[in-house]
Amino acid sequence: MAVGSDPPGPDCPGPFAGDLFLALAADGRLQLDPEQAERLVAGLLETLEIVRARLRVIAVRPPVGHPAVGQGAVDALFADMIAPGQMEQALRELPKYIEAIRAAARNAEGSGNHTP
Numbered sequence: 001m002a003v004g005s006d007p008p009g010p011d012c013p014g015p016f017a018g019d020l021f022l023a024l025a026a027d028g029r030l031q032l033d034p035e036q037a038e039r040l041v042a043g044l045l046e047t048l049e050i051v052r053a054r055l056r057v058i059a060v061r062p063p064v065g066h067p068a069v070g071q072g073a074v075d076a077l078f079a080d081m082i083a084p085g086q087m088e089q090a091l092r093e094l095p096k097y098i099e100a101i102r103a104a105a106r107n108a109e110g111s112g113n114h115t116p
Contacts, residue, residue: 016089018096025103028111037105041098048094054079055087 024030032040054076061077062069080087 016093018093021100022096025100028107030104031108032104034105037101040101044094044098051087051090
């Protein structure tokens with residue numbers, strides 16, 4: 001979403017498309033090479049851990065002047081200030097992406113559309 005644009009509405013669900021990817025994978029229209037899928041899933045799992053860590057920081061909301069607050073905490077708090085709710089939405093959506101990618105790899109294996 002561009003800066004200054006309208007927020008997502010019913011016709012535009014926002015920056016996440018987990019349900020769409022799941023539907024495409026379920027229909028067999030999304031296929032990925034299993035090795036590529038494995039790399040994507042690994043990256044998404046790492047991202048999911050980062051999101052969880054940031055949400056822990058946001059839940060505690062340490063005072064910014066506190067000496068224990070590092071740059072990661074400042075980044076998490078700032079991100080939540082400029083895009084409230086996005087971390088929670090990412091926590092809900094990333095597992096959908098992971099499952100869709102795994103299904104897409106199974107689709108490719110079942111159709112023979114991958115390189116051994």
